[in-house]
Amino acid sequence: ENMLMFVGAPEYGKEAGEDTSSWQTDTWYGTQYRITTVEQSTSEKWQNPVGNQLASHLHLPHPNEFLPSDFDLVTLPENTMKQYxxxxxxPPVCIQNDSEIQLWYKPDTAxxxxxxxxxxxxxxxxxDPTSSVGGVVMSLWTEWQNEVANVFAYAASMAGLHGEWAPNPKRxxxxxxxxGYSHKAALFCRRLLETTVGTTAASDDDAPSLDSELWERxxxxxxxxYQSFFMAQVYQHAIYYMDQSLEAVPTPRTIEQRMMELEQLTIADLxxxxxxxxxxxxxxxxxxxxxxxxEQAIELGKAIPQILRGSSEPIAEAPPLKAAAPTLQQRIVQFPRDTSLVFRGKSWNEENTNHCALQYYPFGIVDLPTNACLSLxxxxxxxPAYNQLRTQEQLGYVVHSQLKTSGDHVKALVLLVQGEAKDPVHMDERMRLFWQSVRTQLVEMPDDEFLSHRKALYENFMESKKNLLQESASHWNHITxxxxxxxxxxxxxKHLQTRTKQDVLQxxxxxxxxxxxxxxxxxxxxxEIPEIIEGNAENGNRTLAxxxxxxxxxxxxxxxxxxTKEVQMVNLHS
Incomplete structure (x- = not known):
């Protein structure tokens, strides 16, 4: 009897065939609207839901099975904690390592x-999972599974649990x-896997969980x-071309080719x-x-293969899992010696007038002392790069330097500048002069100032992780x-503490x-893009287009x- 209800829809009023001559019009936006009362018959129906069978459609929310109730902290035996x-x-330890799974475990000690x-x-x-079709299908598959899991993933998120499928085509x-909260995390993990296995069964009937509407979405x-990449900042296009030249894959594809292959994919392909x-x-x-x-980690490790088999039999009696293809390892190009390569291209964004110059200096596979020196x-x-290239010379508003790791073990140093005032040829020349000034400044730098820089970097290396997820991600990277x-x-x-100014200069x-x-x-x-002049550079390198x-x-x-490294398994029960 006392309710204010708003109803709005794209097809309302004239679009729905109603007479809107008596409707009012908003002064500012020109939107038509009307104010009316609820019909008496409708009001009576709402006031008496039991008598008109509305009650069968009304219910309290279902119990959230993912709500945690056990917040006790796990305590391991003292000898286990002391030893591992x-x-x-x-670091985590491997507590199971066989042909089926490699299980790593670590309690929260921080x-x-x-x-x-x-x-x-x-x-x-x-x-070839790195091929464009493989990468596109893997991405589509993970999006599909995340969509299907939304039915219960929302309830899990309300209970502090989060789960996601993610592709890693390079590996x-x-x-x-x-x-999330540990009490119901294993249950949520099982539900995600069971849902995926369920969509496998559903796909036998033309995949009811993958209808045309979901596919189009x-x-x-x-x-x-893909389209957003074309409208991205020009420095992202420069990084794209850099990565294309570094990664050696059997069937590389451009963004345009990936888009074409995406258009050709069908529901049947997925x-x-x-x-x-x-x-x-x-x-x-x-x-x-x-x-x-x-014990809980081992139990989950046993359950995952059983869920994938669709069998609750003990692992020893269940049919064996199919053999997997070897894990893909990314191969990185070895740059030719004494060579300065130059690539010039155009931004895809027709309205972007910014330029970008990116310099990539390969160091190859380095040992730990060299890695420490490179980080320093x-x-x-x-x-200095920000101060000189941006503030003093005003080459651009984006100045970025990065220690880049490719394929987990190949190192390089990257310096880029993006701006509108100067063309990238001029930017590149000034960036090369910047490196000479860096050397001069380092030669003249007092020893105490150099040691303060080294100490600051050491403290940054030794800084503790901020949260459990950050620590987990670091461990997971070394595992994968x-x-x-x-x-x-x-x-x-440790090696950084012995690096000297002379090491950096060399x-x-x-x-x-x-x-x-x-x-x-x-x-x-x-x-316009000027022609690249090939020949010998001042530093003795060959300049090649x-x-x-x-x-x-x-x-x-x-x-x-x-x-390859051997994995040592430990028995936490002994």
């Missing part, structure tokens, strides 16, 4: 919260991430992601990818990190790249001033893969 987890930053992170990596048995894997979302039941593979990598006992060099140039070097950052920090001379380089020069709209970054990446020698 005596420090806050102790934050002591009733939370957990569960990461699962599923290898995709495809010949040829699909990952499942679950985080998935494709439209991915198409928008269902065919799904029917391969790629989740039923061996070689699963799992990490359980947080407020969970080892990047730390030393961060502020199969280096298992969990103490890499502290080890680099690095600048060898790899910056007289080393190979790649210059990506992106021109904004309205500016790079016309096709993809072809360059396919025709060069490759850095060797990092050596």
């Amino acid at each position: 987890f005596s420090k806050k930053d102790s 934050f002591r919260m009733p939370k957990v992170n569960i990461f699962v990596s599923f290898p995709v048995p495809a010949k 040829g894997t699909i990952e499942l991430h679950v985080s 998935l494709v439209h979302k991915m198409c928008d992601q 269902i065919a990818f799904h029917k391969k039941n790629f989740l039923s593979t061996s070689g699963l990598q799992i990490m359980v990190h947080g407020n969970v006992a080892p 060099l990047r730390h030393l140039i961060a502020e 790249n199969q280096t298992y070097h969990f103490d890499r950052i502290p080890d680099i920090a 690095l600048i001379d060898r790899c910056i001033l007289y080393g190979s380089s790649l210059s990506i020069q992106m021109f904004g709209q309205g500016t 790079l016309s096709d970054p993809i072809e360059f990446g396919r025709t060069q020698s490759l850095h060797p893969l990092p050596p």
